[in-house]
Amino acid sequence: MTRETSFLFTDAPEEDKYSVCVHCGFCLEVCPTYQELGDENHSPRGRVLLIREAAEGELPLDDSVIDPVFTCLDCRACETVCPSGVQVGSLIETARGQVYAAKPPTGKAGLLHRLFLRGVFTHPKRLQSVGKLIRFYQKSGLRTIARNTGALRLLPKGAREMEAVLPQIPEASALQSLPERMSASGTRKGTGALFTGCVMDIFFSNINEATARVAVKNGLDVVVPQEQVCCGALQIHAGDREQARKLARHNIDVFLESDADYIIINAAGCGAALKEYADLFRDDRIYEQRAHQFSAKVRDISELLVEIGFETPTGRVERTVTYHDACHLCHAQGIRSQPRQLLHSIPGLQLVDLPDSERCCGSAGIYNLTHPEMAGALLERKMDDIPERADAVVMGNPGCMMQIRLGVHKRGRSLNVLHTVELLDQAYGEEVSPRG
Ligand code: SF4
Ligand code: SF4
Known part of the structure; x- marks a missing residue:
């Protein structure tokens, strides 16, 4: 007799994703929650098994499944080392979708x-x-x-901790302040549509402006579609896939309409979500196809600059910095060398290694608000690793920037928290024009 599944709604975790786990355990030692808790249920292997058992009706959808599924950071470090290619992120996100549909938050x-x-x-x-x-x-x-x-x-x-480290909010978001169209300087290499994001554009609109300047400097016409909305990553992480689908459909329509060659993003979490939009449309053939068309154009700014051949800056930036790999840049998008290549190209800039730079800082969307203890423990580890001689820590994700600002504040360290593109933009800004 076949058992009833405990996942009662459409868009459930797929068998071909959980069945390929061979229980080898290679993922255990890179999983931050397993490292902290030492509990198999809070490891990638354990979570995949729980999802499988719920899918096959051997476990009800109760706290024994829900807690491990929501304690996961969705950092995807396990995917980097998994020899079977288990898509743990997708399994976690769809399992959360089932929990959200069955037991909406109250x-x-x-x-x-x-x-x-x-x-x-x-x-x-x-x-x-x-x-x-x-x-x-x-x-x-x-x-x-x-x-x-x-x-x-x-x-x-x-919330109190975040209040202490909120950056000074700029007067206008980049969506409001940037022109709708900017022309490339030098040889034109295409058109990039800038995805301004939500958190990035409210707290760090200066980084969006720097991104546009750097893209223009490197031969791209830049357009800023005014009708764009939040990417939906936070909703996906929370299990609210219906809301995420609405946002995704809207963005797909707006950006495909713009007919740009590239969709430029500078926030790792958003970039990963935009590249994986098709996962939201497994039951919608038309939008699944449009999502593939959309995602094929999405590039992180560091990835795009290396791809089109960026201009080596000649302006000097005399700093010693270290680089933190945002999980959704390195594990979800496989982008590791490109930001380092940009940083290495800046005259005067010294890049020193950050040990275990790919380990999550505990930010993980709104995880630092929903799981402050685990997030705090991971932040402590990250702060311990940041070399003393660095005067700035550089990364490519606003969530990590907020989290590491908190770590800097707690430790009372004199350390700037910067986005990669800010340093490149600064180096271009320091260039002396040939006419003096
Ligand atoms: S590394 Fe991959 S296959 Fe091995 S236990 Fe972890 S998830 Fe399963
Ligand atoms: S996504 Fe991160 S926290 Fe979740 S199981 Fe994988 S390594 Fe662990």
């Missing part, structure tokens, strides 16, 4: 989800308004009052 978690992941992040205008509110809080003196009166103690610990 109480405080449900409220936060509806408010932010559905209500704010999905609407660029609302997100820009939130950015303005935070800017007002930072600029008006309210922040000083909140800090001096102890009012911040009313916030949960994770």
Whole structure:
């Protein structure tokens, strides 16, 4: 007699993905949660087995499955070492989709989800308004009052910590400040449509602006489609795949309409989601095909610059920096050498090794808010590894930037947290024109 599956909804974890695990255990030693907890259920092998047993009806969809599935960072370090090519990320994300559909979040978690992941992040205008509110809080003196009166103690610990390290919010997002079209300088190598993202564009719009300048400098016409929305990565991580599909459909339509040769992204988490849009449309042949068409154009900015042949900067940046590999850049997109190549090309810049640079810093989307203890332990490890002689730590993901800013703040270290493209942009900016 065949058992009923515990995954009752469409878009469930696929048998051809979990059945290829051969239980070899090569993944155990790279899994951050297994390293911390030493519990097989919190290892990649354990999670794949739990998902398989739930899929085959041997386990109900209860906390014995839900907890390990949601404690996973979705960092994909296991995929890098897995000899069988098990797509653990996809299995985790689809399993979370089943949990979300069967037991939508309630109480405080449900409220936060509806408010932010559905209500704010999905609407660029609302997100820009939130950015303005935070800017007002930072600029008006309210922040000083909140800090001096102890009012911040009313916030949960994770939110309180993040408040302490929020960057100064720029006056306008890049979606608002950049022209809709910029022309390439020098020999034209194509057109890139800039994906500005949500977190990146509110907290680090200067990095989006630097990305556009660097792309133009390297021969790309840059367009900034005004109708774009959040990529949906945070919703995918939370299991809200229906909402993610709505965002993905919208972005696919907007960016394919722009007819650009490339879709440029500078945030690792968003880049991975954009490249994997087709995984959301396994039951929709038309959008599955359009998603493939869309994803074929997506490039991380470092990947694109190396691919089209970037201009070696001549301006000097006298700094000693180290490079942290964002999980969704190295493990999910296989991008490791390109950011280093860009950094090595900058005159005056010294790049020193960061031990275990591919180990997760604990950011993982909103993981640092949902699992502050695990995220905090991983951040401590990361901070221990950052060499003393580095004056900046460089990476390609806004979530990691926020998390490592928190680590710097906690340790009281004098260390800048930068995006790769900021340094390249600075080097180009330091160039002396041939006419003096
Ligand atoms: S390395 Fe891959 S095949 Fe081996 S146990 Fe881990 S997930 Fe399974
Ligand atoms: S994605 Fe990361 S946390 Fe999750 S099982 Fe794989 S290595 Fe462990």
